[in-house]
Amino acid sequence: MxxxxxxxxxxxxxxxxxxxxxxxxxxxxxxxxxxxxxxxxxxxxxxxxxxxxxxxxxxxxxxxxxxxASGRVLRVYEDVSNLHPGTTDLMTRPEWFGRVLFLQRSDEKNDLYVLIETIQPELMGIKQCIFIRSGLNLCSDGSGKNRLRDLALYLVQKGRADLIKTSELRICLSDKINKLFETKQIEEEALQVPDLAKAEWLKKLHINFAAWRMDGENYEPKYTWQDMK
The missing domain is CATH 1.10.260.40 (lambda repressor-like DNA-binding domains)
Structure with missing residues (x-):
């Protein structure tokens, strides 16, 4: 090889x-x-x-x-539970924030994570990222919803509201998510664009994601986890 x-x-x-x-x-x-x-x-x-x-x-x-060798690897160099409005938890300056990627575990509708790419140059195909890994949930009308509102408000307060509307949703297999937790990196090709024709719950999930992109800190999910069954 x-x-x-x-x-x-x-x-x-x-x-x-x-x-x-x-x-x-x-x-x-x-x-x-x-x-x-x-x-x-x-x-x-x-x-x-x-x-x-x-x-x-x-x-x-x-x-x-x-x-x-020719693929792109997203590597975590800052790992946080949540980004709360008004905090300065990150070493990375807001002006260095790049693309925002939501990672939804393929077999668990309540398991959602976020990667924020930085604009730092790639080295050997590796892109540095911030990993947000706790409490986010596109199907929740409780704490999971509030965590998403917090994320949006954090971006607004840091002057990066532009990243809300340009964020992207990806579906990721469980073994790839587990590998991300173990190794702090994931191949970009493991992040799949959701096939909305594949399952009804994916359509509803995407509608919720679109609502977050539209409403940000005022986000309200159209569908909750009961609707995903």
Whole structure:
């Protein structure tokens, strides 16, 4: 995978790490297990793949797998429970706020999170984000609704009301959400645009989301969790 992503022939790949092309051929065609020194040479030559190469994971910042080399990763560098009006909980300045993404867990209508991208430049395809992870709920007419109102009022008070109307809703599989909690990062391709024809509850959820974008701190959900059954 690394050789193909780097667009190298076996001979070119072998030459760059100082081993024989026969060794590469044996690994690729015969399933030979590469020696530790071979893995080390690959990791030294392409350190961005080193962690994935040795563990199969990509849960360290600035380490990626070759199949994600061209993909975008959203990485959490500020993690807060809620953004309350009048607070200054964040290190990130409001003028650095970028896109606002709502993440709805695909199998749980009451499980909602928010990522605020920053406008800081991407490094190796990684975008820095603020993660808001507690109490938000598009189906609630109680505390979940109030948390969404608080978020809108916070953005208004910080002079970023523009982000309310441009926010986006995404659906995310449970395992991806769990991975986000574990590793503090998620691939952007894991955030799916909701298919409103797929389920009635998705349509109602999207209507509530549209109401939040329209009304902000005065948000009232049209549908509550009882309507989602």
């Amino acid at each position: 690394i050789r193909e992503v780097e667009s190298l022939t076996r001979a070119e790949f072998a030459a760059q790490i100082g081993i024989s092309s026969r060794t590469i051929e044996a690994i690729e065609n015969k399933g030979s297990v590469p020696r530790g020194d071979v893995i080390e040479k690959v990791a030294v030559k392409w350190p961005r793949y080193a962690y994935w190469l040795t563990t199969g994971d990509i849960d360290l910042p600035f380490h990626i797998s070759p199949d994600k």
